[in-house]
Amino acid sequence: MTMTTGLGGSPRGPEFLSPGIDERAAGVPPATAGGAPARAARRWPLVAAAGLTVVAISAGTGGAAGYLAAPEATPTDPAAAPPPAAPGVPSDLVGAAARALPGVVSVQVRTGSGGASGSGFVFDDRGHIVTNNHVVAARGGGAVSVVGSDGRRLTAEVVGTDPSSDIAVLRVTPSAALRPLDRADLRATRVGEPVLAVGSPLGLSGTVTAGIISALDRPVRLGGTVRQTAVQTDASINPGNSGGPLVNARGEVVGVNTAIATLEGGGSIGIGFAVPIDRAAQVATTLIGRG
Missing domain, CATH: 2.40.10.10 (Trypsin-like serine proteases)
Structure with a gap:
């Protein structure tokens, strides 16, 4: 498994492991009775995962601390019916940006x-x-x-x-x-909704990038080995976006941008993760109460 240098300084966390990839030494396929056909079947997922790392995105001029986040396999039920589309989801991202930027x-x-x-x-x-x-x-x-x-x-x-x-x-x-920014109701949030990532990538303050919600409950490892769910998005987020909001088309915060997936140490490849706003708000309220 190729490790990247990351998008920041130390400390760093565990390497990324793509779901379904054997967690032993990189390039050593598990033993199988299937012979050559079984090995051939594994070739694609091993190649596809090579060099893929999920890293924190806070790096600035001096390189802020970062860590890695490892996605976990998410079982799906093909028989499960998709949730109904959220009624009245606005598409005016210009208005959403205007509402979010002052906050x-x-x-x-x-x-x-x-x-x-x-x-x-x-x-x-x-x-x-x-x-x-x-x-x-x-x-x-x-x-x-x-x-x-x-x-x-x-x-x-x-x-x-x-x-x-x-x-x-x-x-x-x-x-x-x-x-202050309004917070979204994640119970009414749907995969496919348009979102904006707002922040200061590479020191470019007030930057807005657009995408959609790719997944709402993506299991990842954040802060080391702790497993928790995150909001996944394809909105472009890069070093310096860490801590900024992911907002919906109403300008409400859906999550706190935290990490991105990279290939061989490159930049954003359209797979980013945000701490869900309900969890972030609960933690923030507790910290404020203690402080």
């Missing part, structure tokens, strides 16, 4: 080795900002600041972090320019 910030982290950056979004009217834990984990006591859509830089306090869910909460002085 999205660029997160700047000063580390011992330089600096790194990610994204975040306004959680409430008290100045709380939600981002990823791995965006701020490598700060080593360095300063953290956020830059809003109006260009103002504000010093941020780290209220709390939760590595297992990869969620962190910051606090800044409340401002009329920082608008």
